[in-house]
Amino acid sequence: MLEMDLLREAFRQKQERIEEADREAESRQNRSSPKDRLQDAALKDSAKKALERIKKAPDVRRDRVDEIKKALQAGNLEFDSKSVADRLLQESILNELL
Numbered sequence: 169m170l171e172m173d174l175l176r177e178a179f180r181q182k183q184e185r186i187e188e189a190d191r192e193a194e195s196r197q198n199r200s201s202p203k204d205r206l207q208d209a210a211l212k213d214s215a216k217k218a219l220e221r222i223k224k225a226p227d228v229r230r231d232r233v234d235e236i237k238k239a240l241q242a243g244n245l246e247f248d249s250k251s252v253a254d255r256l257l258q259e260s261i262l263n264e265l266l
Contacts, residue, residue: 172257179265 239245 172254175258176261179261183265 236245
């Protein structure tokens, strides 16, 4: 559980820094748009490549689903419930911060 506490604290601190930066930007009333932030050609290229990869990625990994189905049918699917719970909590925290 210590790992989760450290993760929560790190995300809380990150969120505070982001909120502070947002307040400073608003006080200057000079907030740049995301488009303005992508002026660097390398950054634009990386963003385009990332979007292309996301669009090409399947929503469901059919091979993994089939593997899990076979293991369930055979009765030999093993998993660590604590790891599953920890991962769900981590994703929940990330979703709250983003």
